[in-house]
Structure formats: structure tokens, C-alpha cells
Amino acid sequence: MPRTCLALLMVLTALSIPALSIPALSIPAAAQATAAPNCDTPAVTTYGPASVTGAIVGATVHEGHAYVVSRGPKPPVVAEIDLATRKVTRTATLPDGPAAGEPEGGWATAVAGGKLYIGTYPVPDLYSYDLATGQVAHLHSFGANGGFVWSMAAAPDGTLYLGTSSDGRLWEYVPSTGAIRRYGVLVQGEHYVRAVAADETTAYVGLLEKAKLMAVDRVSGAVRELAQGPAAVGTVSLHGDRVLAASGSTLIDVRKDGTDRRQFEAGVGIIDAFEVAPDGLVYLTSRPDGAVYSYRTGQDAVTKVADPPSRGEETRALKLAGQQLIGFAGSGGMWWLDLPSRTSEFVDLIEAGFPAGAERTQSMLLVPNRALYIGGHFAVEVRDLRTGKQRRVRVVGEPKAMVRRGDKIYAALYPSGQIISIDVHTDEVRGLGYIGHDQSRPWDIEHDPVTDTILVASAPTGAKLKGALTVLDPDTGKMDVYPDVIPDQSLMSLSVDSKRGVVYLGGDVLGGGGTPPTKTTASIAAFDLKQRKVVWQIDPLPNHRTFQDLKVHNGLLYAVYKRVLGAWIALDPATGTIKHQGLLSGHGELQVHKGRVFTSTYFGGGNAYELGSQAKLLATGLGDEWHTNPQLQFEPGSFDAWTIVGRDLAKVRLDPRCPPVQIPSP
Structure with missing residues (x-):
């Protein structure tokens, strides 16, 4: 598909008339049934x-241009935007480096010596x-595939300081010589340096798991702790002799020598960006609301400046230009807030000339004979199966999982933990509430027709272990949350057994991944939907730490594990005995269709299977381009x-009566 067509599709509003028409996508089910x-x-x-998508991560401003x-x-694409015309003036792509894997974005940006520096993931x-x-x-690789350059700052002399994961280290890069220095361990057990700022002598570092603000001497490497926060320290900024940092919704203001800490x-909400005016007034934004606030040293509260210029957004960066505050919205936009009048203007970057590109799919849901809903970053793409047309519905996050109930689609969003509904007739989006309880990763969602409730399995972020089961009444919006329902485990999956009145829950002993687990084996629990309590819990396979998905079918509970490559079981929940088990090429989601159990998996090039007494290979070559977990939606x-095949939407014949489908590599 030409890039110009993709860009046009991205700017369509939820209710606009689609501008692109392709052949109808579905084949009538009745014609295939027999x-x-x-x-x-x-x-x-x-x-x-x-x-x-036109989503962005790293952003900055320099001499009349945004990058x-x-x-x-x-x-990944780097784009230059003229702040006067508010149009994209130049773009370039980042070439693949020598290390295994390919860059898909750049969280970290800094300007020094006439160049923009970009740290990728x-x-x-x-x-x-x-x-x-x-x-x-391409200048340097700081580690293996799977790592991130999360943060970067230029010191006054142009030296760059970078924070990485999963090694949790601070790095120094000298542009004039290319010299690299890796500093020592900042805090034992930390894997994420999430924020960095630097002055003439010191680098100031925000840690995710240990929630600490640290100071590192640029020459000696000596490390000092400046503050301990209650949550990840994700934003750090400097002004005069003071360091400003955000630890979740806690604001930290401390002298560089560690004295006079105000916290x-x-x-x-979560403070996600700072900008300090010349007179010391600090502007900040928060999510999930996206509003703008101000603060000055000596105050013990923040003051609201303006309503959200882009509601529900994460702000990637804030920059002050005279009497205007410029913000960068993660979904792919910029806004200008006039401070005297407190009025704002939003510009979609794709409309401004930013090239859209194919992204990894988050989730997928079929409404038979009507539409296919595809979750992306801050949007759901809707493909009309009757006309072949497509449109985009804007949502404020990543739909990690979707389910249908009547005329509405229900989606659970990362990173806010919000549950929303989308009307299949009007595309109206309605927020139903936030899970809360430190739950930011909703991994699975189902509808129980007996209790007529929406059920969500979720996990926390960072150094926490406890997941939650959420039971939502979709008519009233009443949300009951059961944290730590499997003790010291997050939840990756659930499956409703309406006949027994229970929902089966699949655990993960690693939780948010930022703290040592207290368990060695992931559990399955049965939660009684009438009594609202766990009635039994078992650990089927020792030392298997994470369930990827569960699905009940014909009295058996099928389960796929995640971290032990490809392990699967079929469990009799009445007796707790394993009836079948085996290995697949990887992990993915389960789907019951026509009296059979199917799954598609990551790794090995992307494969699909039927599960019974053993696994039967149905297709190879689907690719490994899902953002969450590979999924199948059967006609x-x-x-x-x-x-998806690669990053393209695809319809694949998975007939167990036919030889396996072999999809050639692109």
C-alpha cells in the first residue's frame, strides 16, 4: 500500500467517511459451513x-524546530518540524545497526554540538x-537485542549521559572522540535507568525498580542517594542548585548536595514531564488526564494551569517558548498552550507531514459478518468486512485485550488500566473507569454471559508482584477489583467456565518484573463468581513461572506457558490431573473454534497449532511481529x-484436514 494512502488513513476521525476502499474481506460463513x-x-x-501509527517517543526543541x-x-523515523509553520520539513530513517535485532523507536533524545542524538529500542x-x-x-551499541536506551542528557560541555535497561547502568559518550564509559552499579538489583539530567560535575539519575534519585560524580563515579520515592523515578530536571524529580505522583525537590529535600x-496522577521557566517556575504534566500544572520551590502543592491540551495523553516532552508551552503527545501530536489566555491548539503530526508506518498489533477481535477490530497504539483500526473500508477510532492507550458484549466492544488499556467501550454502530468511545490498585497492564478480558459481567486479568508495573481480577458490571459501571487474588502473583490470563460459575486465573510469579519473586511456580486458581472468592488453587508444573493463556473446553482447561518455551497442558479441573501435555515452538493465545482448540505462537518464525491429545502443526511462517501475544480470530x-503475517492483516486457512500451510519469508 502506498505510504501516502497510509498517511491519509491515519488522519480519518472515528466518524468520518473512509477515504480508501478495498475488496470486501469476508467470505460468507454459510457458504463454508458444510x-x-x-x-x-x-x-x-x-x-x-x-x-x-504516527506515535512518537523521543522529542525535543532546538532553534525554532522540534525533533x-x-x-x-x-x-524508526526522525522528523524535523518548523515551529513557525507547524509543518514537517525533513525526515530521515535510522539504519539498522550491527547488533542483532532492529530499532523500532527512540525514547531518548538530546542536542549537542549541532547534532541530535537518539537512543533506541x-x-x-x-x-x-x-x-x-x-x-x-550509527555510533554505538550499548547491549544486546531486548535492551533500551531510556534516557539521555547533554551536559554543558556536550558530553552525553545515557540510561539503559536491562543492565540498569549509566553511560557516558563523548561526541568529539567517541569515547565510551560505563559507570558502576548504581543500586544492587536495579535494571532500569529511566531518567537522566546532567550539569558540569554530576549526572542525576532516576531509577525505576528501586524508586531512587541518585547523583553520580562524572569524574570519580561516586554515587550518592538524593531521595527515595514511592514509585519509579521517571522524570528528572535541573534548575540552579536544585534537582526536580517525579516518583509517580510524588514531586521531589532537593538541593544538588542532598540537603533541603522537599517531597x-x-x-x-503520574507526573511525566517538567519544564523550568527562567524565573524558577516549574511547569509539569500528568497522566492519565494530560493536564498542565505549575510549582515553585517552597510550595507544598501544585497549581492547575490548564485543562488537558490533549486529553488522556502521555506527554513525551515539555518546552517553553516565550509565553507558549509546547507539549509532545505520545499518540503523535504536538500542542501549543498560550499561558496568558490558557488556550491551547493541537496539531496531528501526520496532518503536519509526519509519515505513518506499520506498527506491531496489540490485539484483534472479530465481529462476524460485520467488522474486524485491531488494537494499535492510541487507536483501534476498524475494517468493515462488508465494504472493505477502514477507519480509525482514537482511544487513550494501547488496547491489550478486547471482547464483545452485544453492540459494544470492551477494551482494557495500557498504561492507564482503564476499561472502555466502543459502540459497533457509532464508534462512540466511553470510559468505564480505572482498575487502580497499581494495575497498569490488563492482559486478558472476557464476558461471562451468566453474571453478565466483564472480567479483566491484570498485572502491575515495576517492583510489585500482586496482580488483580476485575469484575465490571457494564450497565452500571460498578467495578469490583480483587488484588492479590493469587498471592504474590500477577494475572496473565483468565477463562470463564459459565457452567461451573467460575473463572480460571493464570498467574505469573514475576509480577511487574522489578522485584525478586516469592514463588517458583505459577498457579491456576478457580474464582467463584457468585461467592466472589478463590475456591481452589494448584501449581500444575513445577518451576514453570508464567502462564500465557488459559481456555476451558469440553471439561478440560488448556494452558500455554510463557517463559518455559512452548510448554502446554490440558488439565482436568475437577481432579487437578494433567491429561495431555507437550511443547510448542513458543507461546501465544488460545482459541476454541468448531469444537477444537487452536493456538498461534511467537518464535520459530510464527506458527499455528491445533491442541488435542498432542499438538498438530497447521501453519508456519506467520512471523513474530505481534506486540502482545499472537492471536487467531476464526470466521x-x-x-x-x-x-497477521509479518505486520500485514491476513486471513490464513488453518484446516486441520489439510497439510500445514507454509508461508514463505518476505
């Missing part, structure tokens, strides 16, 4: 990128973008399943 297998027809049909880096597409690499020529160069709960009456 048909004999036809294994000679094309087994795979693709329909272009499943989800496209942003894309999130999700490969290769999921390969922790450093690039430069020459502000005069637009040329891009208080701001009560505004009723057939063995054709919607999924």
Missing part, C-alpha cells in the same frame, strides 16, 4: 498493514542526526482465521 476441505486454494490472503522520533514502525543503540545536513549515523504527594463455519 463445504468439504479444499486444500488446493490459496492458503493466505493479505490486506496491507494491520495497524498504522521527534517515531514509535513502532521499522525503521529494542536494541540499545546510539545514533546521530546532523541538524545541518540531515545525515544519520510531597501532588495528587495529580464462523470455516477454518479461515484472521491474524
Whole structure:
């Protein structure tokens, strides 16, 4: 599909008339219900990128221009935006570096010596973008595939300081010589340096898991603790002799020598960006609301400046230009807030000329004979199966899981933990509330027709172990949350057994991943939906730490494990005995269709299986491009399943009566 068409699709509003028409995507189920297998027809049909995005991560301002880096597409795009015209004037892509893996975005940006420096993920690499020529160069790799350069700051002399994961280290890079220095361990057991600022002598570092604000002497490497927060220290800024930091919704204001620490709960959500005016007035934004506040040293509270210029957004950066505050919205936008009048203007970066690109799919849901809903970053792409047209519905987060109840789609969003509904007729989005209880990763969602409730399994972020089961009444909005329902485990999955009146829960002993687990084996628990309590709990396979998905079918509970590659079981919940088990090429979600259990998996190139007494391979070559977990959405009456191949939407024949489908590599 031409890039210009993709860009046009991205700017359509939820209720606009779609501008692109492609052939109708579905085959009537009735025509396939009784048909004999036809294994000679094309087994795979693709329909272009499943989800496209203009989302950004790293952002900064320099001499009348803004610079942003894309999130999700490969290769990442760096764009220059003229602040006067509010249009994209130049773009470039970041080439793949020598390390294994490919960059998909750049969280960290800094300007020094006429160049923009960019730190990438999921390969922790450093690039430069020459502000005069637009040329891009790869400079250094800080670790293996799976790592991040989370943060970067330029000291007054132009030396760069970078924070990385999963090693949890601070690095120094000298642009004039290319010299690299890795500082020592900041705090034992820390894996994420989430924020960095630097002055003439010291680098100031925010840690995620240990929730500490640290100072590191640039020459000696000596480490001092400046403050302990209640949550991840994700934002650090400097003004004069003071260091400002945010630990969740707690604001920390301390002298650089560690004295006169002022620390208080701001009560505004998670503080995600600072900008300090020349007179010392601090502007800050919070999420999930996206509002703007101010603060000055000596105060014990923040003051609201303006309503959210882009509601529900994470602000990637704040910059002050005269009497205007410029904000960068993670979904792919910029806003200008006029401080005297407190009025704001929002500009969609794609409309401004930022190139959209194919992203990893978060989730997928089929409404048979009507539409396919595809979760992306801050949007749900809707493909009309009757006309082939598509449109985008804006949501304030990543839909990690979706389920249908009547005329509404219910989605659980990361990172806010919000549950929303989308009307299938009007595309109206309605917020139903937030899970809370430190739950930011809602991994699974189902509808129980007997109690008519929406059930959500979730996990915390960072150094926490306790997940939660949420039971939502979709009519009243009443939300009952049961934290730590499996003690010291987060929840990765659930499956409703309406006949027994229970929901089965799949645990993960690692929780948010930032603290040592207290258990060695992941549990399955049965939660009685009438009594609202766990009635039994078992640990099926010793030393298997994480369930990826559960699905009950014909009296058996099928389960796929995540961290032990490809392990699966079929469990009799009445007796706790394992009836079948085996190994797959990886992990993914389970789907029951036509009296059979199916799964598709990461790794090994992306495969699909039928699970019974053993696993039967149905397809290979689907790719490993899901953002969350590989999923299948079957057309009723057939063995054709919607999924993705690479990053393209695809319909794949998964008929167990046919030979395995072999999809060639692109």
C-alpha cells in the first residue's frame, strides 16, 4: 500500500467517511459451513498493514524546530518540524545497526554540538542526526537485542549521559572522540535507568525498580542517594542548585548536595514531564488526564494551569517558548498552550507531514459478518468486512485485550488500566473507569454471559508482584477489583467456565518484573463468581513461572506457558490431573473454534497449532511481529482465521484436514 494512502488513513476521525476502499474481506460463513476441505486454494490472503501509527517517543526543541522520533514502525523515523509553520520539513530513517535485532523507536533524545542524538529500542543503540545536513549515523551499541536506551542528557560541555535497561547502568559518550564509559552499579538489583539530567560535575539519575534519585560524580563515579520515592523515578530536571524529580505522583525537590529535600504527594496522577521557566517556575504534566500544572520551590502543592491540551495523553516532552508551552503527545501530536489566555491548539503530526508506518498489533477481535477490530497504539483500526473500508477510532492507550458484549466492544488499556467501550454502530468511545490498585497492564478480558459481567486479568508495573481480577458490571459501571487474588502473583490470563460459575486465573510469579519473586511456580486458581472468592488453587508444573493463556473446553482447561518455551497442558479441573501435555515452538493465545482448540505462537518464525491429545502443526511462517501475544480470530463455519503475517492483516486457512500451510519469508 502506498505510504501516502497510509498517511491519509491515519488522519480519518472515528466518524468520518473512509477515504480508501478495498475488496470486501469476508467470505460468507454459510457458504463454508458444510463445504468439504479444499486444500488446493490459496492458503493466505493479505490486506496491507494491520495497524498504522504516527506515535512518537523521543522529542525535543532546538532553534525554532522540534525533533521527534517515531514509535513502532521499522525503521524508526526522525522528523524535523518548523515551529513557525507547524509543518514537517525533513525526515530521515535510522539504519539498522550491527547488533542483532532492529530499532523500532527512540525514547531518548538530546542536542549537542549541532547534532541530535537518539537512543533506541529494542536494541540499545546510539545514533546521530546532523541538524545541518540531515545525515544519520550509527555510533554505538550499548547491549544486546531486548535492551533500551531510556534516557539521555547533554551536559554543558556536550558530553552525553545515557540510561539503559536491562543492565540498569549509566553511560557516558563523548561526541568529539567517541569515547565510551560505563559507570558502576548504581543500586544492587536495579535494571532500569529511566531518567537522566546532567550539569558540569554530576549526572542525576532516576531509577525505576528501586524508586531512587541518585547523583553520580562524572569524574570519580561516586554515587550518592538524593531521595527515595514511592514509585519509579521517571522524570528528572535541573534548575540552579536544585534537582526536580517525579516518583509517580510524588514531586521531589532537593538541593544538588542532598540537603533541603522537599517531597510531597501532588495528587495529580503520574507526573511525566517538567519544564523550568527562567524565573524558577516549574511547569509539569500528568497522566492519565494530560493536564498542565505549575510549582515553585517552597510550595507544598501544585497549581492547575490548564485543562488537558490533549486529553488522556502521555506527554513525551515539555518546552517553553516565550509565553507558549509546547507539549509532545505520545499518540503523535504536538500542542501549543498560550499561558496568558490558557488556550491551547493541537496539531496531528501526520496532518503536519509526519509519515505513518506499520506498527506491531496489540490485539484483534472479530465481529462476524460485520467488522474486524485491531488494537494499535492510541487507536483501534476498524475494517468493515462488508465494504472493505477502514477507519480509525482514537482511544487513550494501547488496547491489550478486547471482547464483545452485544453492540459494544470492551477494551482494557495500557498504561492507564482503564476499561472502555466502543459502540459497533457509532464508534462512540466511553470510559468505564480505572482498575487502580497499581494495575497498569490488563492482559486478558472476557464476558461471562451468566453474571453478565466483564472480567479483566491484570498485572502491575515495576517492583510489585500482586496482580488483580476485575469484575465490571457494564450497565452500571460498578467495578469490583480483587488484588492479590493469587498471592504474590500477577494475572496473565483468565477463562470463564459459565457452567461451573467460575473463572480460571493464570498467574505469573514475576509480577511487574522489578522485584525478586516469592514463588517458583505459577498457579491456576478457580474464582467463584457468585461467592466472589478463590475456591481452589494448584501449581500444575513445577518451576514453570508464567502462564500465557488459559481456555476451558469440553471439561478440560488448556494452558500455554510463557517463559518455559512452548510448554502446554490440558488439565482436568475437577481432579487437578494433567491429561495431555507437550511443547510448542513458543507461546501465544488460545482459541476454541468448531469444537477444537487452536493456538498461534511467537518464535520459530510464527506458527499455528491445533491442541488435542498432542499438538498438530497447521501453519508456519506467520512471523513474530505481534506486540502482545499472537492471536487467531476464526470466521464462523470455516477454518479461515484472521491474524497477521509479518505486520500485514491476513486471513490464513488453518484446516486441520489439510497439510500445514507454509508461508514463505518476505
